[in-house]
Amino acid sequence: MLEAHVVRKRRTFTVDVRLNLVDGSKVALFGASGEGKSTVLSCIAGIEPPDGGEISFRGRKFFPPPMPLHERAVGYLTQQDLLFPHLSVEQNVRFGLSREQQQFERDWIDELRARLDLGPVWRARARQISGGQARRVAIARMLARRPPLVLLDEPFTGLDYPTILELVDDLITWQAALGFTLIAVDHRPEILRRLCPRAIAIERGVVVQEGTWEELSASPASAALARLLTAR
Amino acid sequence: MRIGRSIERIAMAAFAIALIYPLAGLLVPVGRWDWNGSMPGATADSVRISIVLTTLALVVDVIIGTPVAWWMARRHGPDRIVYDAILLLQVLMPPIALGILLSLSFGPTTAIGAWLMKIGVPTSNSATAFVATQVYASIGYYVVAARAALAAVPRQLEQTAGLLGLPPWRVFWRVTFPLARLGIAAAVSLAWVRALGEFGAVVITAYYPSGMPVQMWVNLQDTGLPAVMPLLIIFLLTALPLPWLIHLMAQNRAARA
Numbered sequence: 436m437l438e439a440h441v442v443r444k445r446r447t448f449t450v451d452v453r454l455n456l457v458d459g460s461k462v463a464l465f466g467a468s469g470e471g472k473s474t475v476l477s478c479i480a481g482i483e484p485p486d487g488g489e490i491s492f493r494g495r496k497f498f499p500p501p502m503p504l505h506e507r508a509v510g511y512l513t514q515q516d517l518l519f520p521h522l523s524v525e526q527n528v529r530f531g532l533s534r535e536q537q538q539f540e541r542d543w544i545d546e547l548r549a550r551l552d553l554g555p556v557w558r559a560r561a562r563q564i565s566g567g568q569a570r571r572v573a574i575a576r577m578l579a580r581r582p583p584l585v586l587l588d589e590p591f592t593g594l595d596y597p598t599i600l601e602l603v604d605d606l607i608t609w610q611a612a613l614g615f616t617l618i619a620v621d622h623r624p625e626i627l628r629r630l631c632p633r634a635i636a637i638e639r640g641v642v643v644q645e646g647t648w649e650e651l652s653a654s655p656a657s658a659a660l661a662r663l664l665t666a667r
Numbered sequence: 668m669r670i671g672r673s674i675e676r677i678a679m680a681a682f683a684i685a686l687i688y689p690l691a692g693l694l695v696p697v698g699r700w701d702w703n704g705s706m707p708g709a710t711a712d713s714v715r716i717s718i719v720l721t722t723l724a725l726v727v728d729v730i731i732g733t734p735v736a737w738w739m740a741r742r743h744g745p746d747r748i749v750y751d752a753i754l755l756l757q758v759l760m761p762p763i764a765l766g767i768l769l770s771l772s773f774g775p776t777t778a779i780g781a782w783l784m785k786i787g788v789p790t791s792n793s794a795t796a797f798v799a800t801q802v803y804a805s806i807g808y809y810v811v812a813a814r815a816a817l818a819a820v821p822r823q824l825e826q827t828a829g830l831l832g833l834p835p836w837r838v839f840w841r842v843t844f845p846l847a848r849l850g851i852a853a854a855v856s857l858a859w860v861r862a863l864g865e866f867g868a869v870v871i872t873a874y875y876p877s878g879m880p881v882q883m884w885v886n887l888q889d890t891g892l893p894a895v896m897p898l899l900i901i902f903l904l905t906a907l908p909l910p911w912l913i914h915l916m917a918q919n920r921a922a923r924a
Binding site: 480481482503504505507508509510511515517519520521530531576577580 | 821823824826827828829830831832833834835838841842845846
């Protein structure tokens with residue numbers, strides 16, 4: 436269970452969002468750019484400290500006090516690939532695994548490599564591969580540790596549409612297989628609809644509506660939300 | 668346009684020639700080289716003393732300076748500004764003033780000087796004084812250069828490594844250090860040159876044991892240039908090639924990045 440109450444002051448408003456998600460659920464944070472969606476994910480991941488509230492996952496308190504990043508067991512993917520440029524693709528994917536885990540998870544790593552088509556660049560330096568390949572490596576690296584909580588903050592930005600659909604479908608398959616709790620942020624409703632059955636709409640840092648996509652579309656809480664839901 | 672470029676090139680070439688012109692001094696005849704100076708073996712001893720004790724000083728610089736540089740590269744706020752100011756003060760301190768201040772502040776009349784004497788650590792004319800003075804003279808340069816190298820490593824990469832389960836010290840060894848290593852090597856070489864070449868402060872705190880700079884000065888006073896030239900050649904060969912190469916590599920890497 437993820438129980439998060441994130442309070443974070445921004446320049447013009449305060450983000451104040453509560454999330455209660457059962458293990459294995461998938462939910463989208465939806466809203467226009469700059470409404471505080473990424474802030475919520477960033478606070479749960481521990482990248483930025485909340486100004487208040489409480490965050491706990493499976494009974495472990497993330498905040499307060501802030502739990503060190505390495506103890507959180509969170510998969511966090513943003514639009515920046517953030518691969519380690521001095522390492523190969525293979526070393527990047529295996530980065531979060533101990534020697535023993537690397538032996539134990541050999542089949543899992545092979546599956547990630549095959550499904551994400553990383554074979555041709557497996558030995559290449561991370562700085563030498565294309566943007567699309569880098570995004571696949573970042574996904575493989577995140578999933579290699581089988582995180583119980585995955586946070587996706589617009590990780591498909593800059594990719595072509597067929598690649599996005601392919602990656603989204605892969606993530607859906609892996610989410611079903613691994614059972615991780617998923618929170619996804621994107622400004623494109625069609626991607627989020629495919630990835631998550633439920634959505635939480637955020638405007639100026641607060642939740643304005645919550646439900647299935649059909650419920651949101653049937654009676655959107657605001658004109659802005661209605662526009663976003665029909666945007667292509 | 669073409670004339671302008673030619674002028675630029677000529678000006679740069681003239682500047683470079685002017686910079687390296689002092690090396691022509693090595694070719695000036697000064698008489699038969701004297702390897703001993705006024706005291707047989709002093710030249711060889713000074714080389715040994717300089718290399719061994721400067722290496723020790725460098726180890727201290729790296730052990731103390733690296734965590735300090737990392738802290739300063741990652742923290743922002745009023746306390747860091749204070750530490751920045753103190754570091755700058757130390758870097759800008761004229762060597763002779765540093766030597767005099769070290770002699771006074773660690774002298775037997777001060778509490779710390781008296782205590783060090785009591786536990787058998789002489790604070791002047793000793794290997795300890797030599798190393799301590801070199802550390803004071805070089806650690807600021809090391810911290811400033813290492814901090815720049817560490818600050819250039821994106822914070823997000825370290826955070827990513829943390830989220831992949833690595834505790835901070837392993838993040839440093841697997842991400843921060845490998846990405847900053849050339850810059851840190853440049854910082855080490857800068858500190859090496861600074862410590863090895865230190866004269867103004869060392870001549871006051873540790874005239875004995877004499878390292879190369881002090882021995883060169885002694886040889887110059889006692890015997891003249893023929894006794895200085897061999898030591899000068901060894902000094903230049905010890906001080907310059909490795910740092911020079913490392914800095915060139917670091918600059919080349921920065922230009923390619």
